[in-house]
Amino acid sequence: SQTIHQWPATLVQPVGSPLSLECTVEGTSNPNLYWYRQAAGRGLQLLFYSVGIGQISSEVPQNLSASRPQDRQFILSSKKLLLSDSGFYLCAWSGGRSYGYTFGSGTRLTVV
């Protein structure tokens, strides 16, 4: 069966520090991968998606970047965090016989 792993679960980082969040998927090949940010009361905001290794589409201009170095690995990064980067970050995958997206357990990022 397919599983998605996302870590860390919580993170507190100072303003100006770098960020790296990692997501991996098991049990499927060539998945579509997504990074979302969820702010309280504002729903899910799509940040990046990828349909293959090295292929990244950005939905909103911002302080973040994404990379897909391997087929089932998706990384969200920042060189210098801003206070406004705080939020709940979710990785998701789709593909194969799945109808929708399967989400990871999320990372709660607080920038202080």
Add this chain to the structure above:
Amino acid sequence: QKEVEQDPGPLSVPEGAIVSLNCTYSNSAFQYFMWYRQYSRKGPELLMYTYSSGNKEDGRFTAQVDKSSKYISLFIRDSQPSDSATYLCAMRRNYGQNFVFGPGTRLSVLP
């Protein structure tokens, strides 16, 4: 106007009540509709998936799509405290395109 709208709640109901959760949307091209349930501090999990108009039932849950009104609903029968969560609707035009999510409705089922 937002592409997908939901009443944010919170919606509080007593245990055993029938719950109706709703989304409206503006893009008449949407054909694929989903409902997700999200517990606090967890990722959303898929509850129901429907294509085009009509109803779909799964246990205590019924998803309803009315494309003519651009309105979808999720009904929960015999609601339980374990149903307390945020419910997100999502939709897209074609298979392979990205889903657009509603902001979610927070539901509390009181024992």
